[in-house]
Structure formats: C-alpha cells, structure tokens
Amino acid sequence: MNIAFITGISGQDGSYLSEFLLEKGYAVCGLVRRHSTIFGTYRIDKILKDLDLFYGDMTDSLGLCDVFDKILAKYPNYQRFEIYNLAAQSHVMVSFEVPEYTADVDAIGTLRLLDVVLKKIPKEKIRFYQASTSELYGEVLEEPQSETTPFNPQSPYAIAKLYAFWTVKQYRKAYGIFASNGILFNHTSPRRGETFVCHKIARGVQRIMEGRLDVLELGNLDAQRDLGHARDYVEGMWRILQHHQPDEFVLATGKMYSVRQLVEFAFEIYGKHITWDGEGKHEKGLLDGRIVCQVNERYYRPAEVEKLQGDASKAKTELGWSTNVSVQDILKEIMGKN
Ligand code: NAP
Ligand code: F7E
Numbered sequence: 001m002n003i004a005f006i007t008g009i010s011g012q013d014g015s016y017l018s019e020f021l022l023e024k025g026y027a028v029c030g031l032v033r034r035h036s037t038i039f040g041t042y043r044i045d046k047i048l049k050d051l052d053l054f055y056g057d058m059t060d061s062l063g064l065c066d067v068f069d070k071i072l073a074k075y076p077n078y079q080r081f082e083i084y085n086l087a088a089q090s091h092v093m094v095s096f097e098v099p100e101y102t103a104d105v106d107a108i109g110t111l112r113l114l115d116v117v118l119k120k121i122p123k124e125k126i127r128f129y130q131a132s133t134s135e136l137y138g139e140v141l142e143e144p145q146s147e148t149t150p151f152n153p154q155s156p157y158a159i160a161k162l163y164a165f166w167t168v169k170q171y172r173k174a175y176g177i178f179a180s181n182g183i184l185f186n187h188t189s190p191r192r193g194e195t196f197v198c199h200k201i202a203r204g205v206q207r208i209m210e211g212r213l214d215v216l217e218l219g220n221l222d223a224q225r226d227l228g229h230a231r232d233y234v235e236g237m238w239r240i241l242q243h244h245q246p247d248e249f250v251l252a253t254g255k256m257y258s259v260r261q262l263v264e265f266a267f268e269i270y271g272k273h274i275t276w277d278g279e280g281k282h283e284k285g286l287l288d289g290r291i292v293c294q295v296n297e298r299y300y301r302p303a304e305v306e307k308l309q310g311d312a313s314k315a316k317t318e319l320g321w322s323t324n325v326s327v328q329d330i331l332k333e334i335m336g337k338n
Contacts, residue, residue, distance in 0.1 A: 003078045006030045008086030012191045015043035017234040031056045058087045058109030068120040082127040095157035107163035127241040128179035130168040134308045146311040147248045154303045178246045185252035185310040189230040190334050202334035205266035219299025221260040224307040228253045232323035239319040252310020
C-alpha cells in the first residue's frame with residue numbers, strides 16, 4: 001500500500017487530489033486545522049469516512065512530528081510515502097496584510113515539514129510534492145514562462161513560496177530525496193474561495209442577473225492570467241511524483257485572459273453584452289446603459305503582477321500532462337450552468 005499525506009487537504013486542490021488518490025487506491029491522510037465554528041471540511045465532507053485526518057498546523061513542528069508518528073503506527077507496512085504540501089496562506093492580497101504569518105506558513109512551514117519527513121521516513125520511500133506557483137515569475141522577465149524563466153516575485157506570498165521552492169531543491173540535492181516543485185499557474189473550480197477573482201466574477205455576475213446585486217466591484221481590470229481547472233492540475237501533481245526523477249514542472253494552459261475579458265465572458269453566458277466606458281479607476285462596465293461593474297481602488301495591490309502565461313511543454317512531453325477546459329466552461333460550472 002502507498003500512503004499519501006496531504007497538507008491543505010481541506011482546500012480547493014486538496015479536495016480534488018484526495019478524490020483522485022482514493023480512486024488510485026492510496027491510503028489518504030491529511031492535516032486539518034481546528035476552526036471555532038465549523039469543521040472546515042465542507043469540500044471533503046462526501047469522502048470524510050475514507051480519509052485519515054489529523055489536527056495540526058504548518059506553524060507547529062512538534063505537532064507535525066506527532067501526526068507522522070500516528071500515520072506510521074497505523075500504516076507500518078507501506079511501500080511509498082507521498083507527501084503533497086498544499087497548505088498555504090494562499091491569497092496574494094492578504095499576504096500584504098499578514099506578511100510574517102504568510103512567511104511562517106508558506107516558507108518556514110515547508111522547511112518544518114521537510115525536516116520532519118526526513119527524520120521520520122526512510123529516504124528511498126519519500127516522494128515530496130511542493131505547491132509552487134506562477135507568482136514566482138511576478139513582473140515577468142520572459143513570455144511565456146517556463147521552467148527556465150528567471151523568477152521576479154512581487155508579493156510576500158511569492159517571496160515565501162520562493163523560499164519554499166529553493167528549500168525543496170536544496171533538500172533534493174543535499175539529502176538525495178525525491179522532492180519536486182510543481183509551478184502551477186492559476187486554476188480554479190466551483191470549490192475555489194470566493195475572494196479569488198474568477199469566482200468573484202462568476203458569483204457577482206450571477207447575482208446581478210438574478211437581481212441580488214447591483215454592481216460588481218473589482219480592482220485591476222487589465223491584469224491577465226492563465227487559468228485552468230483544478231481537477232486537471234491535481235492529476236498533474238500526481239504525475240510529477242510518478243516521474244522517474246524529481247524535477248520542476250510548469251502546469252498551465254498557455255492561454256491568457258484579462259480580468260475585463262472574464263467579466264465579458266460571464267455576462268455572455270447569460271447572452272448579455274457589456275460595454276466599457278472610462279479609464280483606470282474610472283472605468284465602468286455598462287449593461288443596457290446601467291452600471292454593472294466598476295473599479296474600487298481597495299482591490300488594487302501594493303505591487304501587481306500584470307500578466308502570467310505558462311508554457312507547459314515540458315509537462316506535456318515528459319509527463320503526458322495536458323489540459324483543455326475553457327475559461328467559459330469553468331465560469332459556467334461555477335455558476336452551476338454547465
Ligand atoms: P486553498 O483553497 O486556499 O487551500 C489552502 C489550504 O491550506 C487549506 O486547506 C487551508 O486550511 C490550509 N492551511 C492554510 N494555512 C494553514 C496552516 N497554518 N496550517 C495548516 N494548513 C493550513 O488553496 P488551493 O487553491 O487549494 O492551493 C493549494 C496550494 O497550491 C497552495 O499552497 C497555493 O498557494 C498553491 N497554488 C495555488 C494555485 C491556484 O491557482 N489555486 C496556483 C499555484 C499554487 P483551512 O481550510 O483550514 O483554511
Ligand atoms: O487575482 C486581479 C488581481 O486573487 C488575479 C492564488 O491562487 O493564483 C492566485 O493568485 C488577478 C490579480 O489570484 C480583483 O489584482 C482584479 O492581478 O484571483 P486572484 P492571484 O493573485 O493570481 C496564484 C497562481 C497563486 O499561487 C495564488 O495562491 O486579478 N483582480 N480585481 C482581483 N483579484 C481579486 N482577488 N479580487 C478582485 O476584486
């Protein structure tokens with residue numbers, strides 16, 4: 001039997017990955033945090049009875065040690081131990097408000113986990129996946145971005161993830177463990193948090209069309225992103241760990257759309273065409289002469305990543321991974337109109 005341990009199992013990617021790995025016959029274990037009012041497991045409630053969940057936190061080394069002891073006591077005869085490090089304070093804007101916490105969880109948390117893994121699991125049985133991000137490219141130095149593009153991070157989140165990226169590479173080299181970085185471009189789904197832009201637009205337009213919201217307020221309408229479906233990306237994570245050697249892989253669609261285009265696509269799902277008037281913070285989206293979208297500066301970031309477009313050729317050639325879900329289909333699925 002193979003064990004998969006997922007930090008961030010209650011998040012968007014953790015939930016899809018758990019379903020995928022259960023189908024593959026893994027014993028799926030995961031780290032969850034205590035929440036004061038809810039269980040915090042709503043994304044994995046349907047598969048809860050098939051999972052082994054342990055309370056813990058990426059900021060707590062001793063707790064992580066205990067979790068590994070419990071897993072090893074329950075599954076002493078495993079062949080391979082795959083670790084998917086998905087836990088993170090994953091919101092770029094929030095990382096400007098809580099930079100130290102973001103670094104503690106996303107950067108030092110990865111170091112803590114690797115250290116525990118190295119102490120608890122025999123080297124030859126370890127397969128470690130790190131959730132790296134296209135945010136590492138930041139203010140891009142090359143278009144499109146591939147595994148050889150230099151990094152130029154622009155937020156506390158990206159800088160914390162850069163530390164984690166290099167820590168993974170260093171553990172691979174120094175200790176000879178199988179540890180890989182997946183450099184994933186934006187991916188979303190109906191399970192995404194509502195404060196990320198694609199989900200916010202889908203839900204906002206839906207509410208406007210149902211008469212429950214007057215105006216959708218957004219920040220930088222010019223920002224462009226490469227956006228795929230989370231279900232495909234978690235399969236890519238697994239493929240990265242099945243490769244014959246540890247490495248870095250970009251997962252992306254290769255297409256890029258602006259925030260403004262996402263708003264247009266969302267209205268088009270309802271057969272509506274919106275027009276734009278004004279520029280910068282004064283720009284407005286109009287539907288039949290009525291303002292339905294406007295800029296609110298509170299959503300501007302102290303430093304912005306203007307555009308990201310990935311080149312996933314290496315993953316296609318070496319892992320046989322590809323993705324072809326359209327942004328329009330993702331928006332429809334979030335709206336429940338697919
Ligand atoms: P998400 O939905 O925000 O999930 C984050 C997970 O991390 C949640 O389960 C959360 O637990 C957990 N977590 C946060 N802080 C923690 C802590 N201190 N200790 C333990 N667990 C903690 O993010 P996602 O979209 O699934 O992304 C998964 C990973 O991929 C993240 O590392 C993210 O940075 C990275 N990534 C995401 C994208 C993307 O477009 N989605 C692209 C590139 C990389 P709670 O449920 O308790 O909050
Ligand atoms: O912003 C602009 C915003 O917050 C996308 C995370 O999963 O992907 C995600 O990070 C763009 C930015 O995602 C609003 O300024 C405009 O340029 O949806 P987002 P993100 O920052 O790209 C990467 C790959 C990760 O690794 C992260 O974990 O949209 N934007 N107006 C807005 N963004 C938000 N959130 N809200 C707005 O109102």
